[in-house]
Amino acid sequence: MHFFTLHGVLMIFLFIIPGIPAAFGNFMLPLQIGAKDVAFPRLNLLSYWLYLVGVLIAMASLFSGPGPADTGWTFYAPYSIRTGTNVTLAVLAAFTLGFSSILTGLNFITTIHRLRAPGMTFFKMPLFCWSLYATGWIQILATPILGITLALVMVERLIGVGVFDPVKGGDPVLYQHLFWIYSHPAVYIMVLPAMGVLSEIIPTFARRTIFGYKAIAFSSMAIAFVGYLVWGHHMFTSGISDTSRMAFSFLTFLVAIPSAIKIFNWLATLYKGSIDMQPPFLLCDHFYHFILDWRTYWLGVGFVSHRYSCARYLFCGCPLPLCHVWWHRFYFLCGTALLGAKNVRPHV
Numbered sequence: 226m227h228f229f230t231l232h233g234v235l236m237i238f239l240f241i242i243p244g245i246p247a248a249f250g251n252f253m254l255p256l257q258i259g260a261k262d263v264a265f266p267r268l269n270l271l272s273y274w275l276y277l278v279g280v281l282i283a284m285a286s287l288f289s290g291p292g293p294a295d296t297g298w299t300f301y302a303p304y305s306i307r308t309g310t311n312v313t314l315a316v317l318a319a320f321t322l323g324f325s326s327i328l329t330g331l332n333f334i335t336t337i338h339r340l341r342a343p344g345m346t347f348f349k350m351p352l353f354c355w356s357l358y359a360t361g362w363i364q365i366l367a368t369p370i371l372g373i374t375l376a377l378v379m380v381e382r383l384i385g386v387g388v389f390d391p392v393k394g395g396d397p398v399l400y401q402h403l404f405w406i407y408s409h410p411a412v413y414i415m416v417l418p419a420m421g422v423l424s425e426i427i428p429t430f431a432r433r434t435i436f437g438y439k440a441i442a443f444s445s446m447a448i449a450f451v452g453y454l455v456w457g458h459h460m461f462t463s464g465i466s467d468t469s470r471m472a473f474s475f476l477t478f479l480v481a482i483p484s485a486i487k488i489f490n491w492l493a494t495l496y497k498g499s500i501d502m503q504p505p506f507l508l509c510d511h512f513y514h515f516i517l518d519w520r521t522y523w524l525g526v527g528f529v530s531h532r533y534s535c536a537r538y539l540f541c542g543c544p545l546p547l548c549h550v551w552w553h554r555f556y557f558l559c560g561t562a563l564l565g566a567k568n569v570r571p572h573v
């Protein structure tokens with residue numbers, strides 16, 4: 226479990242979340258909207274230092290005290306409250322990295338609202354900026370919830386206040402609600418910027434203007450919004466009611482609509498394009514396979530196997546549903562975000 230926690234925490238908080246927005250967004254956003262810099266350069270620098278401090282704390286949590294956390298990257302209570310491993314430092318690292326992420330989102334949203342060059346209206350912005358804009362709102366609205374939740378874990382571990390541990394009168398399912406209210410939208414912090422990259426690369430290498438510009442722009446916003454409503458799909462086996470399960474399943478399918486809007490508009494952009502098979506384009510193609518697999522998975526196999534595995538879990542205690550979450554994280558998320566990130570390079 227130490228290894229999986231390490232892998233999860235480093236991959237999610239240190240790499241995929243800041244990856245495209247912090248590394249590429251900072252360079253591309255001002256360039257693409259004709260600004261000299263982001264709106265708050267000093268805050269930007271603070272965000273960088275917070276990231277660095279968060280990384281150092283995460284590293285320190287591996288080598289100090291009672292050894293690396295063994296909770297998994299989700300820090301589920303009550304285990305995360307009770308385990309003797311170094312959860313407090315690991316959680317503090319995620320807390321600090323969260324601050325860095327919030328400041329980046331704040332900066333990008335202000336930059337887009339205030340620093341667009343004259344004539345650069347919202348609907349003239351490149352689609353990568355739209356994706357950063359949608360991502361920024363998630364970073365601002367969702368990340369604080371994670372921050373507060375992790376702070377409560379620290380308080381409970383250090384002072385013993387009963388928030389999540391039932392022995393102290395706390396509620397462990399509350400932890401899952403709070404965690405996933407952030408962590409599902411965080412899926413879109415990771416993938417929306419990658420989708421923005423695709424919306425730039427595909428028209429460039431198909432040598433056509435993007436098909437359905439406004440639809441793609443709005444679909445980013447729609448994904449960001451609907452992403453807040455689906456957290457319960459991570460809790461199908463936590464004892465939530467059948468009604469909640471149905472509602473969260475339905476809402477989760479809703480996300481497929483704006484995602485499919487993107488995919489079909491990309492396809493329409495490729496149609497009759499004069500495609501230049503350069504490496505960035507091939508990586509987009511690969512991304513396509515990831516995301517199409519994902520959608521097929523949700524709509525077909527996913528739904529059936531999900532119900533089946535939930536039932537198995539309820540009746541025989543078989544932890545198969547976990548495989549679903551693993552798949553979601555590692556295959557889809559890391560796959561698409563990484564391929565998106567690899568795409569960012571100067572156009573030929």
Ligand SMILES: [Cu+2]
Nearest residue numbers: 409412458459
């Ligand atoms: Cu989710």
